[in-house]
Amino acid sequence: MNIILWLIFGAIVGWIASMIAGTNEEQGAIGNIVVGILGAFIGGFVMNLVGGQGVSGFNVGSFLVALLGAVILLFLWRAVRGGMGHHHSPTLHR
Numbered sequence: 001m002n003i004i005l006w007l008i009f010g011a012i013v014g015w016i017a018s019m020i021a022g023t024n025e026e027q028g029a030i031g032n033i034v035v036g037i038l039g040a041f042i043g044g045f046v047m048n049l050v051g052g053q054g055v056s057g058f059n060v061g062s063f064l065v066a067l068l069g070a071v072i073l074l075f076l077w078r079a080v081r082g083g084m085g086h087h088h089s090p091t092l093h094r
Helices: 002-021 029-049 060-083
Strands: none
Touching: 002 029, 002 060, 029 060
């Protein structure tokens, strides 16, 4: 049951972070879960650097830490992906 709660937690965090970062259209449910879980690690790392507490369970503080990390991850991902020449092709209109 615990793993299911972490997956739901990751999905919610990833989904909200994707809306903040403007990547919601590009991510599916699995992408949201991965972003949320990685965001929790990144957010915990950042909070430890500044003397704060990382993710400590299912609570509002942990949610905000994971959300911070997920948003950082998505903005870094967009910067790297955008810097590598990834552009949308123009739509042809007839």
